[in-house]
Amino acid sequence: MTPSPSIDRRRVLQLGALAGLAAAFAPGMAAAADTPPVRITDLGPAVNNFSLAAGIPVGDRVYVASRNIDPMRIVGYDLTTRKVTSITPGPGISTQLLAADPDDHYLYSAVDERGGAEPGLIRLDLSKPDAPKEDLASLGGLRPYAIAMAPDGVLFFGGQEVGPRLRMYEPAAGALKEITGPDPDVPMIRCLVATEHHVYIGTGASLGATPTSTKAGLFVMDRATGEYTSLLPPEFADAVEVRDIALKGGKLYACATPADGATVAIIDLADPSRYQLLKYSSKFLRLPVFVGDDKVYFNGGTLVELTLSTGVFREIKLQDGEFGEIWGLWERGGSVMAVSAFGLVYQVDPATGQATTYDLVAGGAPADPQLAMSVAAGAGGVYVGGTNAVIRRDLRDGTKTRILAPSEAKDILIHEHVAYFAQYNSIGILAHDPRVDGEWTRKPALLPPDQNRPHQIVWDDQNQVALVGLQSDTRGGGSLMTFDPETSKTTVAVNPIDKTQMVRAVTAQEGLAYLGGQNVGNSGGTVVAWDPIRHRELWRMTPQTKPTGVTGLAVLGHHLYVMCYKGDFFVVDLTTRKVVHTANHGPVVPNYGTLLVSRGQVFCTSSRAFFRFDPRTSERTDLATLDGEWYGIPRSAVDEQGQFYAIRGRNLIRIELEDR
Numbered sequence: 176m177t178p179s180p181s182i183d184r185r186r187v188l189q190l191g192a193l194a195g196l197a198a199a200f201a202p203g204m205a206a207a208a209d210t211p212p213v214r215i216t217d218l219g220p221a222v223n224n225f226s227l228a229a230g231i232p233v234g235d236r237v238y239v240a241s242r243n244i245d246p247m248r249i250v251g252y253d254l255t256t257r258k259v260t261s262i263t264p265g266p267g268i269s270t271q272l273l274a275a276d277p278d279d280h281y282l283y284s285a286v287d288e289r290g291g292a293e294p295g296l297i298r299l300d301l302s303k304p305d306a307p308k309e310d311l312a313s314l315g316g317l318r319p320y321a322i323a324m325a326p327d328g329v330l331f332f333g334g335q336e337v338g339p340r341l342r343m344y345e346p347a348a349g350a351l352k353e354i355t356g357p358d359p360d361v362p363m364i365r366c367l368v369a370t371e372h373h374v375y376i377g378t379g380a381s382l383g384a385t386p387t388s389t390k391a392g393l394f395v396m397d398r399a400t401g402e403y404t405s406l407l408p409p410e411f412a413d414a415v416e417v418r419d420i421a422l423k424g425g426k427l428y429a430c431a432t433p434a435d436g437a438t439v440a441i442i443d444l445a446d447p448s449r450y451q452l453l454k455y456s457s458k459f460l461r462l463p464v465f466v467g468d469d470k471v472y473f474n475g476g477t478l479v480e481l482t483l484s485t486g487v488f489r490e491i492k493l494q495d496g497e498f499g500e501i502w503g504l505w506e507r508g509g510s511v512m513a514v515s516a517f518g519l520v521y522q523v524d525p526a527t528g529q530a531t532t533y534d535l536v537a538g539g540a541p542a543d544p545q546l547a548m549s550v551a552a553g554a555g556g557v558y559v560g561g562t563n564a565v566i567r568r569d570l571r572d573g574t575k576t577r578i579l580a581p582s583e584a585k586d587i588l589i590h591e592h593v594a595y596f597a598q599y600n601s602i603g604i605l606a607h608d609p610r611v612d613g614e615w616t617r618k619p620a621l622l623p624p625d626q627n628r629p630h631q632i633v634w635d636d637q638n639q640v641a642l643v644g645l646q647s648d649t650r651g652g653g654s655l656m657t658f659d660p661e662t663s664k665t666t667v668a669v670n671p672i673d674k675t676q677m678v679r680a681v682t683a684q685e686g687l688a689y690l691g692g693q694n695v696g697n698s699g700g701t702v703v704a705w706d707p708i709r710h711r712e713l714w715r716m717t718p719q720t721k722p723t724g725v726t727g728l729a730v731l732g733h734h735l736y737v738m739c740y741k742g743d744f745f746v747v748d749l750t751t752r753k754v755v756h757t758a759n760h761g762p763v764v765p766n767y768g769t770l771l772v773s774r775g776q777v778f779c780t781s782s783r784a785f786f787r788f789d790p791r792t793s794e795r796t797d798l799a800t801l802d803g804e805w806y807g808i809p810r811s812a813v814d815e816q817g818q819f820y821a822i823r824g825r826n827l828i829r830i831e832l833e834d835r
Contacts, residue, residue: 211834213798218568220544221827222561224577225536229273229284230503230514233301236260237512237520238282239503239535242269243562243806244543249273249284249299251306252520252535259539261306266293268546271502272322274330275301276346282306283344285319285332295319296332296344296351311344312351318363321377325369333364335382341374341396357394357403360387366419366461368427372398375406375427379416381649383695391431393417406447408440415649419461428471430460437475439463441483453481455488458601458624464504464511472511472525474501480525493521494528497615499563499581516563517579518542544825546806551587551594552814556609558594559827560584562806565596567609568827570814578607580616585807588632588641590660595619597629597643604632604643604658619660623667626654630679630808637686638708644678644690653677655690657707668710672701676724680769684730687713693724697740700724702747718745718754726808729770729777731790736777738768746793756793760786763797773813774832780811785821785830799823799830 227250228242235255241248247268251261267286274283281298288295295314299306320334330344338359343352356364357376362383368375378392391414393407406427411417414431421428427442437460443449457475464472471481477498478491498521503514513521518540520533536542549560557568565578565587584596584605596605596616605616622629628646635642635657643656652670655678659665672678676692676699683689686708692701700722704713718737727738734755735747742761745754760768763784771778778787778798785799803809803822811821811830819830 211832214831215799216829218827218829220825221547221559221822222545222564222566223542224545224561224564225518225540225542226516226563227518228269228271228502231273231275232505233275233279238273239514240270240273240284243545248541250540252538254533257533257538262541263299263306263308265297265308266291266295272319272332274322274324276324276328277326283330285314285322287318288314321364321367323367323369326371331367331369331374333367335363339364354401358389358392360389361392362388365416368420368422374398375420377417377420377429381416390415391417393429406442408450410452418459419463421463423465428463432459453486462504464506466506466511472504474504478513478523491525492528493530546804547822548583548807549586550810550812550820550822551589552812552820553589554592557820557827558587560587577614578616579614580605585629586632588634590634595632595641597632599628601627619663620658620665623654623656625650631681633681633683635683635707642681642683642688642707644681646677651675655688655705655707671705672703676701680725680728682728682730689728689735691725691728697724698722700739702737714752719743726767727770729772731772731777736770738770738779741766760795767808769808769810771811771813774817780809780821782809785811
């Protein structure tokens with residue numbers, strides 16, 4: 176990802192006729208002659224935050240890896256002085272994987288190399304003041320998800336790829352070795368624990384699954400022979416993955432979520448046929464950490480305590496604040512240390528919920544511009560979703576409020592002065608009223624089980640409900656959820672399109688919902704007319720000859736506008752259900768394009784451009800180049816005054832058209 180230029184002040188660009196803009200696009204795609212005057216105001220970075228996706232202790236210091244800022248940084252923070260001690264740039268935009276060697280000399284990380292030329296296996300020399308980075312090896316297409324350091328200083332890691340392999344790095348030899356994995360049909364190695372003689376491996380199919388993929392696996396590899404032995408309890412056979420593992424006292428603790436809920440299997444390694452299963456009500460359990468002989472703590476969406484002698488789980492709530500996403504857990508002096516993606520470290524007394532809070536940003540961690548997830552305008556403000564935060568910009572005075580929202584706001588709806596965030600991963604619907612809420616959100620509704628990834632949230636004015644299009648990462652397909660803000664009541668229709676297509680796009684008109692489908696392979700492309708109250712299909716069609724998936728929908732009058740992946744575009748007469756216009760806008764829609772209606776016209780936003788369609792001819796008029804840097808699906812928003820907001824680079828811009 177190429178970083179956008181740094182802009183420290185607002186700048187206003189006056190654009191007259193846009194013949195020059197049209198020339199930036201492909202031949203034959205020039206803007207219409209009646210292109211209106213456009214004024215673009217650069218409002219500065221859209222969303223600033225320091226978020227993270229990994230955190231581990233090294234002595235009295237914490238090392239964390241940033242998420243969704245460019246470049247990724249590995250930051251050292253001293254718990255005693257409450258100051259950042261080092262900031263080391265790395266490749267990519269994030270990593271979940273950090274591991275220190277037994278002497279606390281080197282800190283290793285494996286980083287996704289996609290989009291960059293830098294090697295993904297790196298290490299930091301912690302003996303030097305600035306913890307400088309050393310490039311070790313390229314990862315060859317691996318998306319890393321698991322890492323473990325053995326007591327003898329040998330590093331093991333793995334992740335998602337075709338036929339996932341185990342990687343081993345021996346510092347003495349300075350060599351990276353690939354080892355055949357335990358299951359060529361599973362999409363990913365999910366978790367690892369290494370000892371001097373064995374490597375324990377949890378596998379799964381939570382990402383990149385195919386119809387032939389195997390699911391959860393639990394293996395031990397003999398380091399001397401390379402032989403694998405399965406340790407998977409039969410009760411985990413229907414689980415999607417083994418999410419995490421830990422060793423203590425000759426027992427392996429394995430976390431998975433079979434059909435009956437999150438479960439910990441405590442396996443006797445002397446006789447793996449002997450094991451105990453303990454079930455909990457959360458969606459997952461991970462990061463097991465031991466305090467004393469009788470307590471185990473997990474990230475279960477919050478901090479969860481297990482008392483081994485009784486088998487009883489207990490949720491621990493902070494007396495002040497929220498944990499958010501927990502990316503690191505360990506024991507320190509009888510307390511539990513929890514690294515929050517909010518850029519905070521909590522030292523928690525489990526008995527009372529009291530915590531000492533360490534603020535990494537206050538200590539010097541960089542709160543830089545993030546990639547945008549979503550944008551919405553209304554009620555006197557503009558919201559831009561980032562990672563673990565949403566920024567609200569007050570349109571009266573330009574002041575910005577950072578709203579701490581766990582994970583990612585994939586889309587935002589503003590209704591009756593309240594902003595509703597459709598929050599990944601399985602977080603739910605979060606609410607923020609700028610008149611009464613500060614930096615925290617409320618949660619009026621949960622997402623349906625297994626429907627973890629929201630794509631779009633829109634308002635159905637006739638039925639007075641919000642409509643949320645969802646995807647199931649683990650089961651495939653998706654769903655349509657309704658949400659009533661007055662009562663917080665929800666309903667759900669699972670797989671209203673089919674078992675493989677997510678509900679990528681949603682729009683509503685006169686009490687009907689129109690759903691646009693796409694599958695994980697960027698095909699599908701089915702459009703379904705749906706009754707969102709009775710949850711029944713009225714009709715369906717697939718406008719493309721070679722479907723690439725629907726990414727944007729809008730209704731104007733009796734026409735349905737359909738934008739597909741990489742620019743295929745259709746207009747459907749809802750009276751006859753026939754396609755009345757076809758075009759391809761690939762030069763300005765390189766991947767995703769989304770639609771909105773304003774001023775009696777349909778507008779489209781992609782990462783590359785903002786443009787509109789003539790309501791009579793459907794001819795495209797190019798209005799602004801964007802080159803927006805998105806982590807999510809590119810969108811724009813329009814406020815009550817008819818002013819548009821979009822992302823250019825990593826900045827928020829206002830687009831004003833002078834032909835109202």
